[in-house]
Amino acid sequence: MNQHFSSTDLTLSPGFAAPSGDVVRIVDLKRRFGRTPAVDGVSLTVRKGEILGIIGRSGAGKSTLIRCLNGLERPDAGQIFVEGREITGLGERELQPLRRRIGMIFQHFNLLSAKTVEDNVALPLKIEGRPKAERLARAAELLDLVGLADKAKAYPASLSGGQKQRVGIARALAARPALLLSDEATSALDPETTRSILSLLKDINRKLGLTILLITHEMEVVRTIADRVAVLDAGRIIEEGAVWSVFADPQSEVTRSLLGGIRPQLPGEIAGRLARSGGEAILRVDIAGEAARLPLLQDLSAAIPGRYRLVHGGIDHIQGEPVGTLFLGVGIAAGRLAEAVEFLNARGARAEVLGHVTDDA
Missing domain, CATH: 3.40.50.300 (P-loop containing nucleotide triphosphate hydrolases)
Structure with missing residues (x-):
């Protein structure tokens, strides 16, 4: 193959x-x-x-x-x-x-309903004027590549949406x-x-x-x-x-x-109770790359003692790089809150105070 x-x-x-x-x-x-x-x-x-x-x-x-x-x-x-x-x-x-x-694959597949799967895949080569044996051999290779070798003689109407798109991908690759x-x-x-x-x-x-x-x-x-x-x-x-x-x-x-739909957001129940002052501070901390590999919360707690808890969020990995958003509940003296934000930012994070909540979030 x-x-x-x-x-x-x-x-x-x-x-x-x-x-x-x-x-x-x-x-x-x-x-x-x-x-x-x-x-x-x-x-x-x-x-x-x-x-x-x-x-x-x-x-x-x-x-x-x-x-x-x-x-x-x-x-x-x-x-x-x-x-x-x-x-x-x-x-x-x-x-x-x-x-x-340039090969093209489309949202609605664009397959010819009157042609078999293998004929749909081979169509670009037919337009080029390639011999039938070559067209069918290439179609067989590509259907194997996309996991549909057993559907060569089937018609598009019998396929699922995912199978139709696999045929569309095979067809797009026909002319290399x-x-x-x-x-x-x-x-x-x-x-x-x-x-x-x-x-x-x-x-x-x-x-x-x-x-x-x-x-x-x-x-x-x-x-x-x-x-x-x-x-x-x-x-x-x-x-x-x-x-x-x-x-x-x-x-x-x-x-x-x-x-917005795939990055962590502060839960609405907490966001609806945010106030300018009083109670526990809520910090949003965006981290990526090297900053996400550091023990930031451990270092922060050692540098500025207080109560730190994870309210929401987490770390994802994209292209092998850690990327995350953390929402922290922070209980420290009001005068040291800006110092904590500065500490996190100095280590490559992006931190901001979203507000305060007066009871447990």
Whole structure:
């Protein structure tokens, strides 16, 4: 099986420059619809072999950006380089070999109901004019790769949503693309199926060294699979970086809002009783990287004696880095509270006093 996916399988189509470190480079891209800027000066790179997540709310410009990237939408200004070749000025005929270098998987699968699973997977090769024996052999390899070797003769109507998406992934890989675009590919799936599809994509990324660009509105998808994340809002990239770093220290209000569902929040019962003074202080402490590996609470208690308890929160691991939010109940002299915050901040945490509660939280 492995011999079918050697590095020679990812050689470039004729007419394309050899890739450097970037499979895609976008420079100051703009696309308007009437007076509305859908993409407004986006510059972005997708590096060879990485998984990049582009996240944003509905209407942020994600779909327009991806349509510009695969040549379905013409930008008004800016440049797009795919494997070193600038594509915005290419005609339809010149775009055809480019599109074979870009595989697509979709939210609603886009399978042909009248064709078998193997015929759906082999369709891109049929369009290329490849011999039938070659098409079916490639389809068999890919169905094995996605765990559906026994479904080759089945029709899409008999498959579950997760199985349909696996067929869609196999089809996207048929022409041995350099880049896989995932457009909200897990949005129609339940959480368990979503996890299995993301695991499959990560496995394909490792086995084939395939570059993947994910378009999503779900931070959980980004956390599970991506190496880097770019946050899109009103057609602009407002934040970009390693996933663990952005999750640990979101710079924009939009990013903080998107993270709201998966970052620990102070329980409403406690938040509703916060006051400016009196009783136990409630501290929010955000930690990541080296700061999260230190015995911060032990050191804090030794430096500033008092009563410290964990009210809520915990530590997660993203890309192998610890990232967490802790809500602490602190009982110390009022005059030393600012000192405790300063102590935590000096050790790489981000601490703030949220308020006080007058009885046990």
